[in-house]
Amino acid sequence: MLEVVAAFARWFQLAANLIILGSCIFLVIAGKEKQTYSAQWVEKLERLFPKLAISIVIGLVVTLATTIGQVTGDISKLLQAQVWFDFIKDTRTGQIWAGHLVSAVLLTLFVAYLRKNEKARGRYLFCALIATVPLIADAMVSHSAAEGMTISNVMPYALHIILAGVWLGGLPALLLLKYEYVTLIKSKKSSFLDVQILNRFSSMALPVMLLIVLTGVIVGDHIFDDHYAALVATPYGWLLSAKILLLCIILAIAASVRSYWLPLFASSKDGFETKKNAAGMRKWVRIEFLLAVVLLFIATIIANNATPAKYALIDDWPFPFRFSIVATWNMENVAVQVWCGLAIAALALIVLYLGRTANWSLKRLIAISAVLVISGLAVALPPLTIEAYPETYLKPPVPYDAVSISYGAELYAEHCVDCHGPQGRGNGIKARTLSTVLPDMLTEPHTVEHTPGDFYYWISFGMKDTDMPGYADQLSEEDRWDLVNYVYGLSRGYQARILSPEIIPNRKNIHPPVFAYTTYDGTSGVLQDYRGKQSVLLVIFSWPESNKRIVQLKQNYANLKAENLAILAVPEQTLTPDELLEVTEDLPFPLVVDGAHEIVQSYALSRRTMNRADLLGRGSIPDHMEFLIDRDGYLRARWIPLAEETGWRNIELLIKQVELLNNETRAVVAASEFIK
Incomplete structure (x- = not known):
């Protein structure tokens, strides 16, 4: 129960923070004209700021309370001020939380100041800068920061959520601007000034979204740490896949608004047409915002509750294959086939450009592009597949230590040396009598091309269509992992010759x-x-x-x-x-x-x-x-x-x-x- 409350509290305070940031940025790009800041939609937006700022503070307090409750295991201790004080004083999480709370309080005070003073572009920009500080503090307690409090770990995640705020937080301002047209405008055409504002936001949103994707890839690469199989086999991966799917839908909606609805609104010739086009744009922006809120909730769970991909356990790989560039790239014709497939998929971009130029319908554009992408992947991916097993991504329970390797060497001498040879080169005394050529496990990169789980499976159950027997009945699980460690010791030892x-x-x-x-x-x-x-x-x-x-x-x-x-x-x-x-x-x-x-x-x-x-x-x-x-x-x-x-x-x-x-x-x- 505490985890659920904590997730909602983090999501609540983060969403409020992002909306303040994005709304202030939206008001900054709205322009220098004074009449912009006297509009009703700006007044309505500003009324939200104090409530949002207080929501950040409340969310932080609830978050700390749930954290203390989880750590102590006793909710009643939340009534003891000393417990709170000790947690804040003695833990890094508590210290970061204190800084987070201070920055949120400062943001609340500045928002109150902003409401009582003359509206100005510079003040909105300063408010946006203050709003980034709590987001940086939030990045300091993420999974990325858990790997080490360094700039390389924290900065990509901090930029990712700040950029998300610039985009997501600007959508409520956009909705209020459209609401003014839908409910108030009776007969006038679309305002040139308001069209300018929308064009500026739309032009800014595209590079911001691309940067969000880029920083997301950087953060994801750090979190996955080459353990990309977790994307389809762990709760973390499933949540991230859902997030990526939502992002793709949001990008498609944003592209539609930018390429279809915004030009229609800009070219409106009378009040009825203006109101109609504003309502259509507002509907799709509302859907985009709601999906973004859901995406943010998923991102909150990923960042604070789900086990990071690199630590997630895949006890049972669900597919009989996996993709491996390292193990397949040097095989005959693989590179040619992959590049041909990617070239076919890349044609989709050319079709999109030419189709837009020729004013193709949206359905035609999507259908042809989708066929090209699917066809390209169908050509490029199959050559990169290799056989996989339920144990392929099993994480070794036995450390790669001297005792395990030494014992693995003894087991190797007893069970493996006659075939694989004393140094693992496949030249044992029985090697010539076998029906298959044995691999050179010393000088060839087999431990790079295959996973520890692959070797564990082969040692346990043998290799299909070869003379390699399984030893599950003769050796314990720990013994088999000792053998795997020894095989890796052989390979890594040879790599150390450099x-x-x-x-x-x-x-x-x-x-x-x-x-x-x-x-x-x-x-x-x-x-x-x-x-x-x-x-x-x-x-x-x-x-x-x-x-x-x-x-x-x-x-x-x-x-x-x-x-x-x-x-x-x-x-x-x-x-x-x-x-x-x-x-x-x-x-x-x-x-x-x-x-x-x-x-x-x-x-x-x-x-x-x-x-x-x-x-x-x-x-x-x-x-x-x-x-x-x-x-x-x-x-x-x-x-x-x-x-x-x-x-x-x-x-x-x-x-x-x-x-x-x-x-x-x-x-x-x-x-x-x-x-x-």
């Missing part, structure tokens, strides 16, 4: 395995402890082969620590008590003992370099490897002395890389702890 001792600025695309560990002095931790705080140098070493390097790191630790770099040392083999004493003597950074084996096994998958492919047989683990992981959890650089002799032996080079990482300002989502 790494070198020098970072590529702002290139964060390799997700390393996370891990838990215990050091020789009993301290425990996880790699994620360093997120947002420090970069990590993971040193995987052999003893005594790495003795000189460990000594060098000890001697330069103060300089490295000054750059806010943490060091974790991980031995490749179990150290004897004597070796442990040697290594830890005056060691200023942690030495991992519990969890070391799993860390070594999982990070050894990233041992290959551009000049040392290591693709034959089982491969070999170098005696020494170092990995530089940034504060967002991404693997950014790597040094393997066996392949790059100098590298970070030059401590200054290492310090330089850490400095570059420290100076990066580009905000990104932290590396995922699950494969996707």
